Amino acid sequence: MTIYSVKNMPRTPEQNKEIREKTRRSIMDNALKLFATKGFHGTSMADVAKEAGVSKGLAYNYFKSKDDIAHSIINEIMVVGDQIVMMMQKIDDPVEQLHTMINYTFGFLDENEQYWRLYISFVLQPEVANMSSEIMLKFAKNMFHALEDIFTRIGIKNVKEEARYIGALIDGITLHYYFDKENYPLKSVLKLLHSKYSREALEMLK
Amino acid sequence: MTIYSVKNMPRTPEQNKEIREKTRRSIMDNALKLFATKGFHGTSMADVAKEAGVSKGLAYNYFKSKDDIAHSIINEIMVVGDQIVMMMQKIDDPVEQLHTMINYTFGFLDENEQYWRLYISFVLQPEVANMSSEIMLKFAKNMFHALEDIFTRIGIKNVKEEARYIGALIDGITLHYYFDKENYPLKSVLKLLHSKYSREALEMLK
Amino acid sequence: MTIYSVKNMPRTPEQNKEIREKTRRSIMDNALKLFATKGFHGTSMADVAKEAGVSKGLAYNYFKSKDDIAHSIINEIMVVGDQIVMMMQKIDDPVEQLHTMINYTFGFLDENEQYWRLYISFVLQPEVANMSSEIMLKFAKNMFHALEDIFTRIGIKNVKEEARYIGALIDGITLHYYFDKENYPLKSVLKLLHSKYSREALEMLK
Amino acid sequence: MTIYSVKNMPRTPEQNKEIREKTRRSIMDNALKLFATKGFHGTSMADVAKEAGVSKGLAYNYFKSKDDIAHSIINEIMVVGDQIVMMMQKIDDPVEQLHTMINYTFGFLDENEQYWRLYISFVLQPEVANMSSEIMLKFAKNMFHALEDIFTRIGIKNVKEEARYIGALIDGITLHYYFDKENYPLKSVLKLLHSKYSREALEMLK
DNA sequence: GATGAATGAGTTTTCATTCAT
DNA sequence: TATGAATGAAAACTCATTCAT
Incomplete structure (x- = not known):
């Protein structure tokens, strides 16, 4: 039984919360970095998502715009x-x-x-x-x-x-x-x- | 009365130069105003052209981008x-x-x-x-x-x-x-x- | 019944690959048809997209120009x-x-x-x-x-x-x-x- | 009296005809060259006019489109x-x-x-x-x-x-x-x- | 006959956002 | 929770054509 079989197990609420916070943090940090250097309008959501290592869809899951x-x-x-x-x-x-x-x-x-x-x-x-x-x-x-x-x-x-x-x-x-x-x-x-x-x-x- | 008052003569180079300088000035001034307040990426060429009172096409006649x-x-x-x-x-x-x-x-x-x-x-x-x-x-x-x-x-x-x-x-x-x-x-x-x-x-x- | 029949799961990489190949094929085939008859410059991306049944935006998702x-x-x-x-x-x-x-x-x-x-x-x-x-x-x-x-x-x-x-x-x-x-x-x-x-x-x- | 004072003299009909033919020839020759290598749609009227050494306006004086x-x-x-x-x-x-x-x-x-x-x-x-x-x-x-x-x-x-x-x-x-x-x-x-x-x-x- | 400034419609390209899965 | 295919509206840019001079 490998670690990967874990992924089909339901996560505990704590795990979920932790994941959510980590992901949110990553999106904000990377967005900050990009906004700061390329400007807000000079940065696309695709840039942010890519830099944060998440999909565009997921970014919208955490922030509504x-x-x-x-x-x-x-x-x-x-x-x-x-x-x-x-x-x-x-x-x-x-x-x-x-x-x-x-x-x-x-x-x-x-x-x-x-x-x-x-x-x-x-x-x-x-x-x-x-x-x-x-x-x-x-x-x-x-x-x-x-x-x-x-x-x-x-x-x-x-x-x-x-x-x-x-x-x-x-x-x-x-x-x-x-x-x-x-x-x-x-x-x-x-x-x-x-x-x-x-x-x-x-x-x-x- | 100069030769150029004759009908159907093209504008003199001086006239053209004057026109070009005026229009260029207007585009730059208005672009500055907009870039400064809305940011470079936050300002569209349409914004600039409109503010300068020229067509988008003309703006590109004066600046290549x-x-x-x-x-x-x-x-x-x-x-x-x-x-x-x-x-x-x-x-x-x-x-x-x-x-x-x-x-x-x-x-x-x-x-x-x-x-x-x-x-x-x-x-x-x-x-x-x-x-x-x-x-x-x-x-x-x-x-x-x-x-x-x-x-x-x-x-x-x-x-x-x-x-x-x-x-x-x-x-x-x-x-x-x-x-x-x-x-x-x-x-x-x-x-x-x-x-x-x-x-x-x-x-x-x- | 696979794991992906579960609701709200993202498409599998295979599914995506298949979709991408199909759409890419369609864009290329239709572009070929149009380029061949109307010429490259005589064909617009809008033409290509329309003929391929996709949005212009999507065409750029598949080809960078x-x-x-x-x-x-x-x-x-x-x-x-x-x-x-x-x-x-x-x-x-x-x-x-x-x-x-x-x-x-x-x-x-x-x-x-x-x-x-x-x-x-x-x-x-x-x-x-x-x-x-x-x-x-x-x-x-x-x-x-x-x-x-x-x-x-x-x-x-x-x-x-x-x-x-x-x-x-x-x-x-x-x-x-x-x-x-x-x-x-x-x-x-x-x-x-x-x-x-x-x-x-x-x-x-x- | 220099040659340049001549330009204010009215041209004879023959001179005009000759000029027209020369200019028309030049536009066609240069358009051909450009159309042939860059394609018809890949060539702009500005290209043609520039190559022929005339103004865009003049090109339209000779060809209606x-x-x-x-x-x-x-x-x-x-x-x-x-x-x-x-x-x-x-x-x-x-x-x-x-x-x-x-x-x-x-x-x-x-x-x-x-x-x-x-x-x-x-x-x-x-x-x-x-x-x-x-x-x-x-x-x-x-x-x-x-x-x-x-x-x-x-x-x-x-x-x-x-x-x-x-x-x-x-x-x-x-x-x-x-x-x-x-x-x-x-x-x-x-x-x-x-x-x-x-x-x-x-x-x-x- | 001649110029090139000016236009506006069209073209290429981008991008925030949505949606099926 | 998570993906990325897909959209549509808007942005950057081009160009045939017109027009004042």
């Missing part, structure tokens, strides 16, 4: 992002919090590349994929609030502007890094960044 | 961008040069919005429209070199990093502004930006 | 043609072989009409359908070699020229027959042909 | 062909006539290539260009009659079949020659052809 995949991905980005923000907020010292935020952002640059590319693309071209940017806007606002909160607690002046300022800095560096990863002097730029937000430097902003 | 339109636009952005950089370099005082650059960038934010959106979306998704990012990379490098040159002449430390830093800042602010124009506190952020690069502040970086 | 259909057909003609030549070569007596070849050619004139029309039209207009005539040339060479072999074994003089001569004769008669099938005196012309290559007549060529 | 060009070309082929047949008939000796016909046909193979290719293409695919093959059929019949006449006068048996036979031979050789001009042993094949229709050989057919 191509839009639905995009929505699910963006949603997930938002949720994960919010979780990270919340996690950060558990740190007491605001300066440490700030640096942790920076470190986290740039420590997972390669892991988050596709998410970020897709997110920014949708931000820049809101008509693509009918993405109501509401949810993305709200997410961005959360980010800025978190930064404002940090700066308030540090006690500097121009809290709102400084929050926008460092936010821009982080996204700008990210953008430039992704544009030319091989040649970007990430390490030394980050060193400069940290030095500009060292405790002493922050004192000057009070 | 949709890709060709995108390439022509990007090319033009690069050329105009290079011209601006060169223009800036005529200013003697490097600090003034730096602030002129900032002012120029943010003074024409609304005029340049579509260009920037398209440029960044191609940067993020180079596979779209077969954009060989070579030319875009070269353009970006020029920008960084111009900034490094300014900082060198000002005489600060960490020239390369500071160039990357302020470059990121400018693009980051631009990105965030376009994301939520109504609510972005552009004026006060720019004030902060200028203050951080005032003559006195720059002294500290030497 | 209109050119691809033409290439596939020509390829098949070459393969079948080569097989026939090989089959002939199993006959021992060269004179019998020669007459079998003639009989075969003219015995299936009506069955092979479309093939021949298409083949010749590609021969005459090699730029159509990007037909690299290489493969067709090779096929023709095979034919001439087979004829030369026959004549060599019969032992006549001017083997090469005689091979070209009878080859031209066969294609010329075919061409004229297809030009005006109703009125062509095929039977009596073939009788003349056979008489000119009878054993006695061949003796004269030694 | 693309079909019209094709018809005009075919017509001309028929007329010229008939003239040649008539010319041949002025030769008294039928055997000499036969060989003159052969020599003429193969003596101008390269000059007549495009005509022949186009003619045969239309014969094989009568639906292309709405070519009613009536006129082409009539032309072919003329040819066969001329041959039959020759053979009758020579006094051989099976006049009709022999006419078809040699007609097929001539077209078959022509076809094979055009297929692979570089490698076709035209000279020795023609030598064989002449020898098979020498006065002595013809005696055997009586």
